[in-house]
Amino acid sequence: MSIQSRPDISFTVCQLSNHLKEPNIDDLNWYNKTVKQLKTEDSVPLVFNKIPDLDKGMKLLTYSDASFGNLANNGSQCGYLIFLADANETVKNIISWKSVRLERVCSSTLTAESLALFKAVDHAMLIQQILKQLMGSVNAEIKIHCYVDNKGLLELINKTKDPTEKRLITTMASIRESVDRQEIEVSFIPTKKMPADVLTKKSASGLVLKSYLEME
Template sequence: MVRNKARLVAQGHRQEEGIDYDEVFAPVTRIEAIRIFLAFASYMGFIVYQMDVKSAFLYGKIDEEVYVSQPPGFIDPKYPQKVYKVVKALYGLHQAPRACQDKHVAEILKKFDFVNVKTANTLIETQKPLVKDEEASNVDVHLYRSMIGSLMYLTASRPDIMFAVCACSRFQVTPKTSHLSAVKRIIRYLKGKPKLGLWYPRVSSFDMEAYSVSDYAGANLDRKSTTGGCQFLGRRLISWQCKKQTIVATSTIEAEYVAAANCCGQVLWIQNQMLDYGFNFMNTKIYIDNESTICIVKNPVYHSKTKHIAIRHHFIRDAYEKKLIQVLKIHTDDNVADLLTKAFDVSRFQFLVVTIGMINP
């Protein structure tokens, strides 16, 4: 409760349950929860109105005695007293300017002087993976981090750039010219497709399904695998993951199993959220393109081949036994989560972008 509740702006004091507040809330909503709401609204045919708010307000008398003091080192000549009694609570409500994805892309192009550059069809060259490149020249670290930060903001609505941005963000300590070229290529790709975004069709089922995949030893720096996963409500993509695994997998099976466990955790969270909408998605389908991983999930015996896998990843088996999920085989060519784990040529990349549910308006 203390962690999720905002504290009073009074030095040395904090709110107490039952006196200052009765409910506990988190001030920030997960982006996946917003996508779930939008997917539900498209399925039901609701009209959704948006208002971007910079801050909320409350103007009313305070029943309790509340005192605040000036920050250390601050002196206001109009109010020389250091301690004040607060009579009314006043916060500001301001409507922020409407922001959209293509506007943010235009700001990136203008900020980094990419308005007149040529566009790119893909994000990363398949034949030139990103490495430390010790012999290359250093680049301005502040410029590099600024470009990465601007692109990370876009990943909330652009799963097509997720893998490339995550790959480039691993070199923020000592970026080289090759890394800067990779980031510039991402921006040139965005210049050609500034309005490409997720499409939530109304005419679609509302069943949940998920896809899990892993790029075994795909990270050239430490040979760790990359986890990829995505979750759909019908044809509506509501969540996706691209993350380098924390362990060094000793086999393809282990890397795929860790990725499947990560996908399972996200599925269970979505299942819990959908209960508030009146949907009980038991036996959610998780598609995996590795037959051995499916066998390990279904096999109740802890044989020697799975002992080296961390116990924390075995909860996927518990979820399977409780019939919260089911694991199904899918061909690698049909696994759309591949978009989040590696680089592809133009034809394969465009196919995955369309399949995952992204279109130009």
């Protein structure tokens, strides 16, 4: 199994990899179930279509999500997907994704979601700079549009409320600064339409993500 060709099983691969040193029967059953699933279901090819009208600009569509305390020792999983699209979003190519355990124990879902967005923005900005260098123009227009499914997080970003956790203040200040500088834009998307949901929890369906990958 590879997270490099099947983003929809990234969470499973991440968790099973973490349990390699001390696997148990549940891990073996999970592994066998996943292998059986991959053998029986239709594959979803990763198709990369040509981006039209590059001179009109591009977008990096970033979807981030997190689960709270669903891992061993109260750990939380975060995941994000980044799509490269044209200015009108008629073509969307997935170019990066990640499912990973957050480095610190979070005190709430809001904290986990904030850290997931922070990681996604950091990665998107790196890709943005790489693309500009490849295009030979640091002034090329490549907008970063982020999507989250937590309304509380959006309220923090829009400054309608402030973080109460001290450790979250710095993270939120960085995200707010990026928004104020118009380096990124953050919008809400319902959980049922969030493609990154499958990257953060075992029970999530991969159908939403697959629908994004099948878009032409």
